[in-house]
Amino acid sequence: MTETHKDPFAAAASFTAGVYGTGLRPVRAERLAEAARRLLQAAGSEASEAAVVADHLVEANLRGHDSHGVGMLAMYMPAIAAGLLRPNRHATVIGRSGPFLAVGGDSGYGQVIAREATELAIEQARQDGLAVLSLRDSHHIGRVGSYGEQCSGAGMVMLAFVNVVTRPAVAPHDGTRPRLGTNPICIAVPATQATPALILDFATSAVAVGKCRVAMGKGQEMAPGLLLDQQGDPTRDPGVMFQDPSGALLPLGGHKGFGLALMCDVLAGALASAMPGTPSHQDSGRVMNNMFAIVFDPARGGNAQWAADLDELVAYVRDTPTAPGAEAIQMPGEPETRTRRQRLADGIPLDGATLAMLDSLGRERGLALGDLLA
Known part of the structure; x- marks a missing residue:
């Protein structure tokens, strides 16, 4: 394995909250997307590519998958500089x-x-x-x-x-x-x-590496049963995934x-x-x-009435008595749709480390992103 380039996971987790503090700040989706587009273009992407990548990242944030949202830019920027990620390529x-x-x-x-x-x-x-x-x-x-x-x-x-x-x-x-x-x-x-x-x-x-990064940015521990430390023992410290040698996800x-x-x-x-x-x-x-x-x-696929059969199956599964504290049986994709609706209305909550990362990457490229991230 090549050891000459900075570990992408460590790069993404190396930022601290700084002046942004440890709390969560809501950022409007359109402002966050504009900040990401400016960063991507400054790193060499054409406008069309920057729009696709930025919209994809912000959409991940909107759907509650912050591990795959704009925080990934901390991994992408060093990869571009090292020639490992090549802008403006097509399938x-x-x-x-x-x-x-x-x-x-x-x-x-x-x-x-x-x-x-x-x-x-x-x-x-x-x-x-x-x-x-x-x-x-x-x-x-x-x-x-x-x-x-x-x-x-x-x-x-x-x-x-x-x-x-x-x-x-x-x-x-x-x-x-x-x-x-x-x-x-x-x-x-x-x-x-x-x-x-x-x-x-x-x-x-059991959990994504990016969720460990998000937990670190929030100063939180992981739930039990997700991580092993470098010795193979159970741990709740997300930081083990960003050390050398690293811990392991289960x-x-x-x-x-x-x-x-x-x-x-x-x-x-x-x-x-x-x-x-x-x-x-x-x-x-x-x-x-x-x-x-x-x-x-x-x-x-051989079943002309597949849609009707799917509807019957989903209706049957939904019609299940719910456990205490649960409001309804949710189908795959529904939690993300609900989170998206909420975050479009209220803003995307970003931790201080992610905000500091975007600000720092912008300054390195001559961009002032503070107004967009405010």
Whole structure:
């Protein structure tokens, strides 16, 4: 593994709140997006690319996934300087065979590359009913649910498996040292007349590395059962993930999450991209993603009344007596939709460390972002 570049996780967690303090401050989504666009353009992105990446990051914040929001800029900026993230690249078709579509990203912004690759898969699925997408050589693609939403909005079903190629963060089940990435999975189903789109998007680790960064910025401990320290002992200190050597995240659901994480690396890494998360592909200064995805038209799936059957299933599951303290049974994607509505109205709550990071990155590039972040 290359050791010449600054660890991206450590870079993202190296900022302190400073004058912004330890509390949370709400920032309007449009102001935060404008600040991110200015930073991205100052770092070399064309205006169109800056808009796509900034909107993706802010959308993650709006949906409550602050681990994949504007805080990621602290990882992206050093990667650009080191030549590990290349602005203004686009998805390139590198192979087609029947339903199989292979797309390369040339280490470009994953938010652009994955969006374009997903659109190519949607176009093929519209024509042929099915696309099997292999996306390779892309920098961090961000919130994978975004591409599920892209497919569901086009009336398509998506099953996506992603591997994360950087320094390992997740211990195998019964292991004490990290060997795998947080390797997310997304399954998206389009909306019907009665049921909103179902968007299942989760990391196969018990928690994302970015959530440890957010907890550090807020001065909070993690919940029990999520982390191991450098000696392999349980800990609640999120800081262990940003030390050298680092601690480890535990897999989601023990052996089940470990199996899912491994299969993400098998499908997206070993089979689809020739970039599994092994030491020969790891670089301490970059975060690469590869994705194996199946995109298909549900109308061609053999059940013409799939929408009615889906509605019946969801209605049956919703009609479940709720546990004490719960208001209703929530479908995948509904908590994010509710959070988005709230944060659009009230602003996106950012911790002082994230605000200080944006301010510092702006000053390094001759930008004064204080008014936008106020």
